[in-house]
Amino acid sequence: xxxxxxxxxxxxxxxxxxxxxxxxxxxxxxxxxxxxxxxxxxxxxxxxxxxxxxxxxxxxxxxxxxxxxxxxxxxxxxxxxxxxxxxxxxxxxxxxxxxxxxxxxxxxxxxxxxxxxxxxxxxxxxxxxxxxxxxxxxxxxxxxxxxxxxxxxxxxxxxxxxxxxxxxxxxxxxxxxxxxxxxxxxxxxxxxxxxxxxxxxxxxxxxxxxxxxxxxxxxxxxxxxxxxxxxxxxxxxxxxxxxxxxxxxxxxxxxxxxxxxxxxxxxxxxxxxxxxxxxxxxxxx
Amino acid sequence: xxxxxxxxxxxxxxxxxxxxxxxxxxxxxxxxxxxxxxxxxxxxxxxxxxxxxxxxxxxxxxxxxxxxxxxxxxxxxxxxxxxxxxxxxxxxxxxxxxxxxxxxxxxxxxxxxxxxxxxxxxxxxxxxxxxxxxxxxxxxxxxxxxxxxxxxxxxxxxxxxxx
Numbered sequence: 001x002x003x004x005x006x007x008x009x010x011x012x013x014x015x016x017x018x019x020x021x022x023x024x025x026x027x028x029x030x031x032x033x034x035x036x037x038x039x040x041x042x043x044x045x046x047x048x049x050x051x052x053x054x055x056x057x058x059x060x061x062x063x064x065x066x067x068x069x070x071x072x073x074x075x076x077x078x079x080x081x082x083x084x085x086x087x088x089x090x091x092x093x094x095x096x097x098x099x100x101x102x103x104x105x106x107x108x109x110x111x112x113x114x115x116x117x118x119x120x121x122x123x124x125x126x127x128x129x130x131x132x133x134x135x136x137x138x139x140x141x142x143x144x145x146x147x148x149x150x151x152x153x154x155x156x157x158x159x160x161x162x163x164x165x166x167x168x169x170x171x172x173x174x175x176x177x178x179x180x181x182x183x184x185x186x187x188x189x190x191x192x193x194x195x196x197x198x199x200x201x202x203x204x205x206x207x208x209x210x211x212x213x214x215x216x217x218x219x220x221x222x223x224x225x226x227x228x229x230x231x232x233x234x235x236x237x238x239x240x241x242x243x244x245x246x247x248x249x250x251x252x253x254x255x256x257x258x259x260x261x262x263x264x265x266x267x268x269x270x271x272x273x274x275x276x277x278x279x280x281x282x283x284x285x
Numbered sequence: 286x287x288x289x290x291x292x293x294x295x296x297x298x299x300x301x302x303x304x305x306x307x308x309x310x311x312x313x314x315x316x317x318x319x320x321x322x323x324x325x326x327x328x329x330x331x332x333x334x335x336x337x338x339x340x341x342x343x344x345x346x347x348x349x350x351x352x353x354x355x356x357x358x359x360x361x362x363x364x365x366x367x368x369x370x371x372x373x374x375x376x377x378x379x380x381x382x383x384x385x386x387x388x389x390x391x392x393x394x395x396x397x398x399x400x401x402x403x404x405x406x407x408x409x410x411x412x413x414x415x416x417x418x419x420x421x422x423x424x425x426x427x428x429x430x431x432x433x434x435x436x437x438x439x440x441x442x443x444x445x446x447x448x
Binding site: 008014015018021025029031042045048050053056057128132135137144166173179181193200201203264 | 306307310311318319321324342344346351352354356358359361362363364368372375376405407411412414415417420422
C-alpha cells in the first residue's frame, strides 16, 4: 500500500471522500441546472430506473385490478348506461363544435390572422409512483419513442395539468401546474385580464400573484391559458379563483385558485402536439 | 438457496436499501404523502451507525444519486445531502451508539433535518422551494419511527451475519 506522510492512500478518510463527492455533486448540479448537458445521461438513467418504478407501482396496480375483478355486473351496467348517455350528449355538442370551428376559421380568414390548426392528442397512462416529497410531478408511460418532447403541454378532460420536463425512451416526467417551480400565462375568461398562475407545492392550490386591487378579477372567475410563451396551447381551462384577500398593507392581492384539471386522481393524461408546430410532425412518425 | 456468508451479508445490505428505495417512491394517498418518512435516510443512518467501516460516505452518495434519478430532482442534490448525513453519522457513531434509544431518536431527527435543510437550500437556489410548513413532517415521523426501525434492522443484521 502506498503511504504518504504516514497515511495510506488506499482508503481515503471519510472527510476526504465527503469533500470529493460534494465537489462532484455540486459540479453535477451545475451541469444539470445551467447547461442541460446531462439530458442524454439522465434519459439513459431514467430508462434504467423504470423497472424499479414498476415494482413500486405494482401493489397499487394489483389493488386496482382486484377492485376491478370484484366489480359487480350491476355496477358495470349502470356505468355503461351512464357513459352511453354522456357520449350522446358529447356527440351532440361535437356536431355544434364542428360548425363553430368552421365558422371560427372563416372569421379568422376574414381578419387575416393566423389560422389555428387542430391539435393532435394522444393518451398516456400514469405510472403510479410518488415524486420527490413536496414536488408535484408525475411519471407517464410515453416517451421519446412516441415523439414526446420537453415543454409539451399535458391536459386531462378538465383542463391543463402541466408540461413535460424530462423525456426518456418509453417514459417521461410531467411537472404539474401546482409544482412550486411552475408558472403558466393565463387570461381571465371573463375580463380578458392577463396574469400568471404559479404553483405552490400544495396539491390543490395555485396562486395568482402581482395583481393590484384595481384589477378586474372576482372569486369564481375561470382562468384559461393565454398561449403566450408558446408552451401551452391557448384557450384551455387552467384554474378557478377560490379566494381573494386584500390586505391594505400589501401592494398586491393575495389570490388563491384551484386547478381546473383533476391533478390528483385519474389514471390517464393527454399529451398535446400543437397543430402549427412543424417539428412535432416529423417526430410523431 | 444457500448463500455463502459473504453473499448473505451483501444480500442483507442490498435488500434493506432496495426496500427503502421502493418505499420511498411507492404511491401513497395524497393526504398521507407528507407523513412519509425518508426511508433511505433512515436505513443509511442505521448502517452507518452499525458498520461505519463498510457503509459510509460513498454509499450515502450512491443512495442519494439513485433517489435523484427516481425523483427526477436536480442530479446531485440528494446525493450531496445523503453523503453529508453519512459523514456526520460516521463521525459521531461511537457517541450515538451509546445513547439510550430516545436520545438516539433525537440525534436522528437532527440528521434528517440537516438532510432536508440542505435539499431545501438547493431547491431554493433554483427557485423551487415548497411553501408549506409540512415540509418538515417527514423528519419528525422518521425520528418517531427510529426505535422500531432500529430493532427491525438490528435483527436483520444479526440474521445476515453482519457484525
